[in-house]
Amino acid sequence: MEFQILGGLEAHDGDREVALGSALQRALLATLLLNVGRPVSVDELIEALWPEHPPASAVHAIEVYVSRLRKVLGPARLQRSGHGYVLHLERSDEVDALQFERLVERGTAELSAERHDLAGDVLREALALWRGEPLGGLDCGPLVRAAAGRLEHLRLTALEARIDADLASGRESGLVAELEELVAAEPLRERFRRQLMLALYRDGRQADALRAYQDARTMLRDELGLEPSRSLQQLERDILNHAPELDRRPTPARWIALPAPVTPLVGRAAELDDLDSLLRSDTVRLLTVTGAGGVGKTRLALEAARSVEHDWGDGVVFVELAGTHRPGLVVHTIAAALGVREQTGMPLLETVAGALSDRKTLLLLDNFEHLLDAAPVISDLLAAAGGVKVLATSRTRLRLYGEHEYSVPPLPTPAAGERSVDALLRVEAVEFFVSCTRRRVAGFKLDHENAGDVAEICIRLDGMPLAIELAAARGDAFDPAALLAQLDARLPVLVGGPCDSPERHRSLRATIDWSYDLLDLQERRLFAKLGVFTGGFTPEACAEICSARESKFESLVEKNLVLREGGRYTTLETLREYALERLRDTGGLEAMQLRHAEFFVGLAERAEAELRGPAQLTWLTRLDVEQANIWSAFGRALDAGRADLSLRIGAALWRYWEARGVITEARRRLDDALGATAEGGFPSRAPALFASGRMALRQGDLDHAREVFTEGHALFRADERWDGVALCTAGLGWIMHVVGPFDEAVALCRNAVELARGHADEWVLGDALNNLGVALRTAHDLTGSRVALEESLAIRRRIGDLEGVTAALNGLALNALAEDDFDGAESLFGEAFAVSESRGDLFYAAAKSIVFAYVAFGRGDLSRATVLSVRALEACRERGYQQFAAYALETLAGVAAAEGRPRQAARLLGAAVSISERIGRGHGRSPNGVVYDWEARAVKEVLDRARRKLGADAWDVAVHEGRLLEADEALASAVEWTAPGPGDAGESLSSIGFTR
Numbered sequence: 001m002e003f004q005i006l007g008g009l010e011a012h013d014g015d016r017e018v019a020l021g022s023a024l025q026r027a028l029l030a031t032l033l034l035n036v037g038r039p040v041s042v043d044e045l046i047e048a049l050w051p052e053h054p055p056a057s058a059v060h061a062i063e064v065y066v067s068r069l070r071k072v073l074g075p076a077r078l079q080r081s082g083h084g085y086v087l088h089l090e091r092s093d094e095v096d097a098l099q100f101e102r103l104v105e106r107g108t109a110e111l112s113a114e115r116h117d118l119a120g121d122v123l124r125e126a127l128a129l130w131r132g133e134p135l136g137g138l139d140c141g142p143l144v145r146a147a148a149g150r151l152e153h154l155r156l157t158a159l160e161a162r163i164d165a166d167l168a169s170g171r172e173s174g175l176v177a178e179l180e181e182l183v184a185a186e187p188l189r190e191r192f193r194r195q196l197m198l199a200l201y202r203d204g205r206q207a208d209a210l211r212a213y214q215d216a217r218t219m220l221r222d223e224l225g226l227e228p229s230r231s232l233q234q235l236e237r238d239i240l241n242h243a244p245e246l247d248r249r250p251t252p253a254r255w256i257a258l259p260a261p262v263t264p265l266v267g268r269a270a271e272l273d274d275l276d277s278l279l280r281s282d283t284v285r286l287l288t289v290t291g292a293g294g295v296g297k298t299r300l301a302l303e304a305a306r307s308v309e310h311d312w313g314d315g316v317v318f319v320e321l322a323g324t325h326r327p328g329l330v331v332h333t334i335a336a337a338l339g340v341r342e343q344t345g346m347p348l349l350e351t352v353a354g355a356l357s358d359r360k361t362l363l364l365l366d367n368f369e370h371l372l373d374a375a376p377v378i379s380d381l382l383a384a385a386g387g388v389k390v391l392a393t394s395r396t397r398l399r400l401y402g403e404h405e406y407s408v409p410p411l412p413t414p415a416a417g418e419r420s421v422d423a424l425l426r427v428e429a430v431e432f433f434v435s436c437t438r439r440r441v442a443g444f445k446l447d448h449e450n451a452g453d454v455a456e457i458c459i460r461l462d463g464m465p466l467a468i469e470l471a472a473a474r475g476d477a478f479d480p481a482a483l484l485a486q487l488d489a490r491l492p493v494l495v496g497g498p499c500d501s502p503e504r505h506r507s508l509r510a511t512i513d514w515s516y517d518l519l520d521l522q523e524r525r526l527f528a529k530l531g532v533f534t535g536g537f538t539p540e541a542c543a544e545i546c547s548a549r550e551s552k553f554e555s556l557v558e559k560n561l562v563l564r565e566g567g568r569y570t571t572l573e574t575l576r577e578y579a580l581e582r583l584r585d586t587g588g589l590e591a592m593q594l595r596h597a598e599f600f601v602g603l604a605e606r607a608e609a610e611l612r613g614p615a616q617l618t619w620l621t622r623l624d625v626e627q628a629n630i631w632s633a634f635g636r637a638l639d640a641g642r643a644d645l646s647l648r649i650g651a652a653l654w655r656y657w658e659a660r661g662v663i664t665e666a667r668r669r670l671d672d673a674l675g676a677t678a679e680g681g682f683p684s685r686a687p688a689l690f691a692s693g694r695m696a697l698r699q700g701d702l703d704h705a706r707e708v709f710t711e712g713h714a715l716f717r718a719d720e721r722w723d724g725v726a727l728c729t730a731g732l733g734w735i736m737h738v739v740g741p742f743d744e745a746v747a748l749c750r751n752a753v754e755l756a757r758g759h760a761d762e763w764v765l766g767d768a769l770n771n772l773g774v775a776l777r778t779a780h781d782l783t784g785s786r787v788a789l790e791e792s793l794a795i796r797r798r799i800g801d802l803e804g805v806t807a808a809l810n811g812l813a814l815n816a817l818a819e820d821d822f823d824g825a826e827s828l829f830g831e832a833f834a835v836s837e838s839r840g841d842l843f844y845a846a847a848k849s850i851v852f853a854y855v856a857f858g859r860g861d862l863s864r865a866t867v868l869s870v871r872a873l874e875a876c877r878e879r880g881y882q883q884f885a886a887y888a889l890e891t892l893a894g895v896a897a898a899e900g901r902p903r904q905a906a907r908l909l910g911a912a913v914s915i916s917e918r919i920g921r922g923h924g925r926s927p928n929g930v931v932y933d934w935e936a937r938a939v940k941e942v943l944d945r946a947r948r949k950l951g952a953d954a955w956d957v958a959v960h961e962g963r964l965l966e967a968d969e970a971l972a973s974a975v976e977w978t979a980p981g982p983g984d985a986g987e988s989l990s991s992i993g994f995t996r
Contacts, residue, residue, distance in 0.1 A: 001073070003033055003095045006151065007131030009138060011073070018072055024049050025065040027144065030135050032078070032087035033095055034147045037426065041084035048144055060863045088422040096129045097151060103129075104158045111165050113310055120165035123158055130155060160191045167198060175199045183212075187219055194232055201239050201246060209239050258306055258318050258364070265303050266435050267411055267428030268296070275304035275406060279362070279391065280311065284404045285382055288368075288392045291408035292560045292572060293512060294466025297393040298366050300408055305364050305391060314359040314387075322367040327374035334363070334381075349377060353384035360387040369395040369559075370518060376400075395518075396559045407560070410463035410572070414455040421451050429458035432465060436472030444475065453480035460484070462572040512578045518559065526552050527561055528586065531579030532596040535628025536570035545595045568625065593636045600626070600633035601645050608652035612763045614800030617839055623656050631669075638673055644682040646673035651687035654694055655803060659839060663695040670695075674708075686715035686724055693731050702735050709735070722759030726752045730771040737775040745775040753788075766795040766804050773811050782815055789815070806836040810847070817854055826855050847872075850884050853891050857939060862895045869895070886915040894939035897946035903958050905946045910962020 001018075004010040009026050011018040020026045031048040032040055046058045055061070066085055070078045077088050093099045103126035110119035134148040159182070166175055179196040186192055193216045200209035213228070213236045220226045227233075238246055278284050289304075291297045305316050319337040324330060331349050340355045365378070375398040378390055382402075392398060397405045411429040424430045425446060433454055437444045446454060457480060461467040471483060519527060529546040530537070530553070542548050553569060556562040563570045571579065583589045603626065610619040623630070630649060637645035650670035657666035670692050677685055689712035696705040709731040716724030730752035736745030749772035756765040773789035776782075789811045796804030813828035833848045849872035856864040872888040893908035947955045 001077075001090070001094055004131070005030060005033055005135050006096050006100060006129050007133065008136045009033075020072070021065070021068055023138065024061070025068060027138050028062065028065045029069055029087075030138055030144055032085065033097075034144065036087055036089055036095060036098065037423075039081035039084045039086045041082070044084065047142075051142055057863070059867065063867070088420065090422060097134070100126050100129045100151075100158075101154065104154060104161075107158070107165075108161055111161055114168075116165045116168040120162055120169060123162035123165060126158055127155065127162065156186065156189065160189075160195070163192075163195050167195060167202070176203060176205075188223070190216070190229055190232055194235055197232075197235055197239065198246065206239060206242075210236065213239075258302055258309070258316055261299070261302065263435070263439070265299060266432040268300055268303070271300055271406075271408060272304055272307065275300070276307055278404060278406060279304060279308045279389070284389070286378065286390045286392070286398070286400060286403045288394055288397050288403055288405050289408060290394055290397055290405055290560055292410075292464070292575070293395060294464050295408050295410055295560075296465040297408050299465075301364060301366065301391055301393050305362060308362070312360055312362045314361045316362045316364060318364045318366065320366050321371060324371060327371045330371055330374035330377055334365070334377075349380060353381055356381065356385035356388050358387070359385065361385075361389075363388060363390045365390060365392040367394070368392050368398060372396070372398065411458075411465060411468070413459045413463040416459070418455060419448075419452050421446055421448060424451055424455055427455075427458070429461075429463040429468060430454055433458055433468050433472050436469045437475040440472065440475045450480045453484045457484050460573065462574060464572065464574060467574055512575060516561075516578070516582075519556075519561075522552065523555055523559075524582070527556055528579050528582035529588075529592055530556075530562065530571055531576050531581075531583050532589075532592045533571070533576070533629060534632040536565070536568045536625070537629070538568055541599060541629075542569070545592070545599050590640070594640065594642070596629070597633040597637040597640075597642065597645050600630050601637075601648050604630065604649045604652040607656070611653075611655045612799065612801050612804075616800070616802060620656060620659060620839055623653070624660070634669060634673075638676060643673045643676040644684055646670075647677060647682060647684040647688040651684055651691050654691035658695060658698055659803065663698055667692060667695045667699070683719075686712045686719070686721070689715070690724060690727055690731070693728070697731065697734060702738060705731065706735050722755055723761065723764045726755035726760050726764050726768055729755065730768040733775055734771050737771075737778045742775065742779040746772070746779050746781075749775045762795050762799050763801060763804070766792045766799070766801065766808075769795070770804065770807050770811060773808075777811070777815055777818065782818060786812065786815055802835050802839050806832045809835070810851070813851070817851075817858070820858065822855050822858050826852070829855070847884060850887050850891065853888065857891055857894055862898055865891060866895050886912045889915070890939060894942050897942045902946035902950040902955070905943060906950065906955050906958030907962035909943060910959035910964075912962075913959070914963040 002012045004012070009020065009030050011020055011029075020029060027049050028045055031045060042059060042062060045062050046054045049062070050058060066078060077090075079086055079088065089095065093102075103122055107119050107122035107126060110116075110122060134151045135144060138144070163175060163179065176196070176199050179192060179199055182189075182192045183196055193212060197209045197212045200206075200212060213232065216232065217228050220228055237243075275287075275289070278287050289297045289301050302318070305318075309316050317337050319334050321330065321333060324333045331352060335348055335352050338352065338355060340352050343351050363381075368375070372394075378392070378398065379400050382388060382390060397403060411432055412427055413429045414424055414427045418424060418427075425434070430446065434444065434446055457471060458468060461471060475483070516524065516527070526546060526548050529548070530542070532545065533541070537545075539553075542553055553562055557564050557569065561571065561575060563572070580589065583592060607619045607623055610616060630653070634646045634649050637643065637649075646669075650666070650673060654663075654666070654670075657663050670688060674685070674688060674692060689708040693705040693708040693712065696702075696708070709728045713725060713728035713732070716722075716728060729748055733745050733748030733752060736742070736748060749768065752768040753765070753772055756768045769788045769792035773785045773787075773792060776785035776788060789808050793805065793808035793812070796808055809828050809832035813825045813832060816822075816824035816828060829848075829851050836848075849868040853865045853868035853872065856862075856868060869888040869891045872884055889908050889912035893905045893912065896902075896908060897905035950958070
């Protein structure tokens with residue numbers, strides 16, 4: 001597929017032009033093309049299509065346009081992303097504007113490097129892509145017009161650069177007529193006038209060149225009241241004086257002694273830009289490129305030096321120091337690279353300084369880390385030779401006055417879970433892996449089958465270029481899946497680098513050995529201990545677990561074995577594995593892992609109380625960054641036979657895991673720990689049982705929740721821990737509110753409230769009151785429900801419990817919805833979700849869409865109800881919230897029924913009922929088998945009408961078809977379903993696979 005926007009908007013599939021539909025649909029595609037690879041929100045699209053007065057149906061219209069574009073472009077190209085859409089490319093040259101920008105960038109670089117003929121050819125190729133006004137003929141909003149204006153400006157800039165290249169190549173005679181037309185079309189662009197004057201002068205037309213200057217001066221005075229720029233005035237004087245600078249001169253040859261790269265550099269554009277700026281700065285004379293072993297310092301420094309080689313009249317000199325084993329030999333190595341010989345009676349340093357004193361030279365000193373005692377030599381050279389600049393690579397800085405340090409990071413790695421081939425090919429670590437693998441396996445390509453494995457390999461290897469290159473070198477023996485399986489032990493696998501590489505780069509272990517051997521004894525011991533951390537550490541954690549002062553691990557930071565990120569420190573996974581090996585060799589691994597687990601148990605228990613109060617946002621953020629350490633501590637404690645520690649973590653952090661939407665994994669791990677302590681009778685068992693039950697409720701697993709609440713209730717009662725008894729009682733009451741009988745649910749919750757008032761803190765009382773309010777609503781006592789929920793809300797606001805405030809407001813909103821008070825419900829829901837969003841609560845984020853879908857359906861806004869229900873389904877599939885998934889499917893059933901599609905409505909309802917049955921909710925409360933009762937009164941009524949219209953027998957058959965779907969089948973199909981647009985009323989769900 002090829003997209004053309006440098007002229008009228010066109011798309012071609014091979015030789016066939018693709019029909020792009022209406023003007024507004026084409027404008028939407030244009031907006032996405034101008035933002036390729038970036039999600040464009042629905043609001044941005046509305047502003048682009050209707051900048052002043054968008055219609056009420058704008059959101060639905062965009063959905064229709066997107067649906068139609070996906071049919072002609074393919075669904076993989078145009079995908080939903082967050083609250084908008086993103087257009088993906090299969091190749092980077094599919095859009096002519098992107099191809100144009102890359103060619104201009106390349107041509108400009110060739111021009112800067114004084115390769116004028118090549119620059120002119122490249123820029124001519126870029127300009128040949130233009131067919132007319134960018135996006136001509138489209139009536140778009142200001143966002144698209146601004147982008148078109150930017151492209152037009154870039155075209156003129158490229159045209160100016162191409163003419164500069166032609167002037168430098170001696171092609172003046174053919175330029176005069178072209179420049180006269182350009183000056184007439186763009187009279188205010190002085191660069192065209194300057195080029196015209198120079199072309200006329202070099203063509204032997206001095207008088208015409210001076211007349212062109214007077215024309216420019218007159219125009220600027222008359223139009224703008226300005227004089228020509230100083231550069232244009234100087235050009236007039238140079239023409240009058242026949243300045244020799246105006247004649248072309250050959251570029252003098254320079255001595256360049258840089259190793260030529262065997263393979264192209266992949267990625268690193270940002271780093272090269274940074275280094276280029278530093279090397280061109282007059283204030284930077286010593287620049288040290290630092291980074292961990294294998295991160296690619298030498299390759300990057302060579303490329304950076306090559307990019308500025310023409311700035312150095314006497315060349316760039318490469319000095320390899322890896323083979324220099326004593327600091328005293330550094331001067332000799334530099335002298336050998338410069339071709340300077342020792343003179344009798346004169347120190348060699350003085351001889352080298354004298355040879356450099358009148359030269360403009362860049363010295364690239366590679367691998368300085370093991371020769372730091374020789375660093376003062378560099379200061380002496382810089383002081384003696386003002387035209388010299390030093391670019392050094394080292395695993396640690398040189399500690400010299402005036403030194404600028406640039407730390408090289410690993411290559412960017414894919415986002416967790418990213419599996420799109422197009423997206424992964426834009427990630428530098430993946431691009432590098434593919435490039436390296438192709439050198440061993442001809443024809444290797446990233447595809448849908450291996451993309452996930454390749455992404456995981458790059459993540460596991462921290463984006464370290466050497467590690468990735470060594471892994472890719474095994475591509476002829478292992479496919480990506482097999483290689484990934486081998487990487488559980490990285491260091492033994494990552495061997496076999498090219499035989500012409502330095503010894504330390506032939507295996508990753510040798511590279512790390514090189515750095516480790518440079519440490520003193522105390523640094524080695526601390527480095528080994530740091531292997532117990534997963535995902536980084538704070539100074540507090542390091543001090544307590546490793547008994548180390550911050551100054552000690554700061555020395556490891558300087559040597560690039562530890563990275564500093566704000567107030568935290570991290571080690572790369574490959575370095576961490578090496579450290580663990582060293583710790584295991586000393587016999588201290590088990591003791592350090594236990595100290596690590598005990599520290600994070602203490603952190604979790606400090607967080608427990610804070611997660612109920614006003615400091616919870618701070619603690620949620622803190623737990624986010626410590627999550628890897630917490631999981632590691634949990635698993636290590638369980639493996640070491642200390643399941644009591646794992647239970648304490650689970651009992652403390654269930655609120656956090658709920659908020660962050662990881663309850664499936666958290667429940668699995670916590671239930672494993674509970675299974676390991678069934679006979680142990682630890683004091684932490686009862687709180688852990690309650691935590692497991694609360695998370696099970698979130699997922700609708702009522703049988704499990706009943707089991708653990710019952711056991712927890714007995715254990716709490718035996719120990720006379722009445723707060724726990726109250727919580728488990730309230731949990732059992734919640735279950736009864738779902739499955740009935742409702743009077744028993746109310747009785748259990750009243751009992752929990754009474755226990756909490758007499759024996760527990762306010763948080764427990766607020767929780768019990770909330771459950772009582774829910775139970776009373778189910779029993780149709782809305783007045784009693786409101787009283788309980790309002791008291792719960794008051795308590796939770798007083799103690800700062802944001803999750804509890806959200807729950808109470810949500811309950812009051814559902815009460816309003818039960819009374820058809822849609823405005824009141826929407827206001828309360830809005831307040832509830834604003835609170836939940838402030839704490840990043842993913843559970844309520846999933847609930848948000850479906851409850852607002854209730855409101856939209858009750859008001860008759862079927863399009864909005866559809867969009868919100870589908871959004872809820874997407875969240876439910878990702879987070880495992882089956883209960884909300886059933887609600888969303890039933891709401892979609894109501895939409896289908898209201899739009900006259902009773903058979904689809906019955907199938908969707910059947911899928912909802914099937915999910916509801918699997919999670920233990922009551923059903924069959926109406927002839928339709930409605931999943932929930934009064935909340936969906938409007939849905940129930942429209943389904944009743946649809947059932948009568950279709951006929952009871954046909955209705956039951958269709959419901960049965962929906963119930964046959966597995967949960968994932970039902971959700972996947974419904975997520976793809978959108979409300980049909982105008983003229984599409986006959987579209988059926990079978991067309992998108994919603995059948996067995």
